[in-house]
Amino acid sequence: MSGFAADAMETIFALATGGSRAAVAVLRISGPGARRMVEGLAGALPPPRQARLARLRDPVSGETLDRALLLWFPGPRSYTGEDLAELHLHGGPAVIAGVAEALVAHGARPAVPGEFTRRAFLNGKLDLTEAEGVADLIAAETAAQRRQALRQAEGALARLTNGWAARLASLLAQQEAAIEFADEDLPTDLGDRARDGARALAAEIAAHLEDGRQGERLREGLLVAIIGAPNVGKSSLLNALVGREAAIVSTRAGTTRDVIEARLDLRGVPVTLADTAGLREADSDEIEAEGVRRALRRAEQADLLLAVFTADAAPDPATLDLLARRDGREAVVVANKVDLAAGPPAIGGLPALQVSARTGQGLDALHQRLAAEAATRVGQGATAVLTRPRHRAALNEAAAWLREAEAAPLPELTAEALRAALHALGRLTGRVGVEEILDRVFADFCIGK
Ligand SMILES: Nc1nc2c(ncn2[C@@H]2O[C@H](COP(=O)(O)OP(=O)(O)O)[C@@H](O)[C@H]2O)c(=O)[nH]1
Numbered sequence: 001m002s003g004f005a006a007d008a009m010e011t012i013f014a015l016a017t018g019g020s021r022a023a024v025a026v027l028r029i030s031g032p033g034a035r036r037m038v039e040g041l042a043g044a045l046p047p048p049r050q051a052r053l054a055r056l057r058d059p060v061s062g063e064t065l066d067r068a069l070l071l072w073f074p075g076p077r078s079y080t081g082e083d084l085a086e087l088h089l090h091g092g093p094a095v096i097a098g099v100a101e102a103l104v105a106h107g108a109r110p111a112v113p114g115e116f117t118r119r120a121f122l123n124g125k126l127d128l129t130e131a132e133g134v135a136d137l138i139a140a141e142t143a144a145q146r147r148q149a150l151r152q153a154e155g156a157l158a159r160l161t162n163g164w165a166a167r168l169a170s171l172l173a174q175q176e177a178a179i180e181f182a183d184e185d186l187p188t189d190l191g192d193r194a195r196d197g198a199r200a201l202a203a204e205i206a207a208h209l210e211d212g213r214q215g216e217r218l219r220e221g222l223l224v225a226i227i228g229a230p231n232v233g234k235s236s237l238l239n240a241l242v243g244r245e246a247a248i249v250s251t252r253a254g255t256t257r258d259v260i261e262a263r264l265d266l267r268g269v270p271v272t273l274a275d276t277a278g279l280r281e282a283d284s285d286e287i288e289a290e291g292v293r294r295a296l297r298r299a300e301q302a303d304l305l306l307a308v309f310t311a312d313a314a315p316d317p318a319t320l321d322l323l324a325r326r327d328g329r330e331a332v333v334v335a336n337k338v339d340l341a342a343g344p345p346a347i348g349g350l351p352a353l354q355v356s357a358r359t360g361q362g363l364d365a366l367h368q369r370l371a372a373e374a375a376t377r378v379g380q381g382a383t384a385v386l387t388r389p390r391h392r393a394a395l396n397e398a399a400a401w402l403r404e405a406e407a408a409p410l411p412e413l414t415a416e417a418l419r420a421a422l423h424a425l426g427r428l429t430g431r432v433g434v435e436e437i438l439d440r441v442f443a444d445f446c447i448g449k
């Protein structure tokens, strides 16, 4: 912990905007030296949270480096909780380099990735799940991802977890009271109440765990694997769906050898479409054989299979076999090349969408079908609160301890398990302070001791 204290003594700076050339670059400076450094650069600070145009000067030569907008956020009312200044510079590399050098001359150092948000966390401005939400918001590629990340950054999971932690702490307090003051004049059913409460809480947490991993899937994006025999038009369909030539199309069977992936925004849901090598025995060609192995692996990992057949030939056994063995996972079946022949209405027991990658026939319907499948799997980012495996692991652990608390044969063991459950919730938010919560709960627990 002393490392953090030493860190917090340092004043850090970083570009808040991307590194490429732009009209404006926002540079943030945070830490105890921010006031002195910005005064050194700009002369005087504007009033808190008000923008002012300022001439920034080199501390040694006095040369003007830029005319910039300056904002001042005195701690603790800032993103990091520390004194923080924002410089809206002209976005050229020489301007940025000049100001950065001047800040280093004043004793600041460049921030490491995530350091501003780390300081915000350490100063209690946000918890771990909110910090993760901020990271997700910055990475969000689609509307549904943005919605989910924003809710997370605004504390959806934090509020839920803190609510559970508060209830859990009061159960623990009751249980400990039942143990410690066993011979005093307390309600005798405190232990039962704690166990009932543990059961209810475990059920509530379990309900949130049964969300079909929607949040995690939305965050990562849905993986759709395109599978089928060589030459049925898998690569052509990928290209048609993403609207560009992402994969090479050729009359030569076995052209696609590695897995080619393209991102697609399906009505707000991010989807990775994986085009794979055609499924066939490729004993003469080692590279193609490896391509087929990769195709099968990707098909195993996929959330959804897009099985492609060609309307002008019988369905190939390898793809039919893979479809039959997809254990429970959804598959969309397509009969391609319907410009050459009418396709069968169903293949492998599933209705076959009639499409032509060449003429575009049926592609809208395919697009809609995929979007609907994606939406049922990940939603629109409006409900799920677990967005990372870390969240799931912590809640699984908490629920397991709660069940243990309920079943424990001794009051001491129930208390022990409740405490462990509380710790698991604490790790989720990064606020482990069990003792702190207990102190608070005990404080208004009326026992004359
Ligand atoms: N007539 C017709 N030809 C197609 C269609 N889709 C793809 N092809 C052709 O079929 C061949 C194989 O296509 P490709 O996308 O490389 O198939 P892949 O091996 O499954 O990836 C190419 O010559 C394509 O131009 C279609 O809908 N109609």
Ligand SMILES: [Mg+2]
Pocket (backbone or CB within 6 Å): 234, 235, 236, 247, 248, 249, 255, 256, 275, 276, 278
């Ligand atoms: Mg191909």
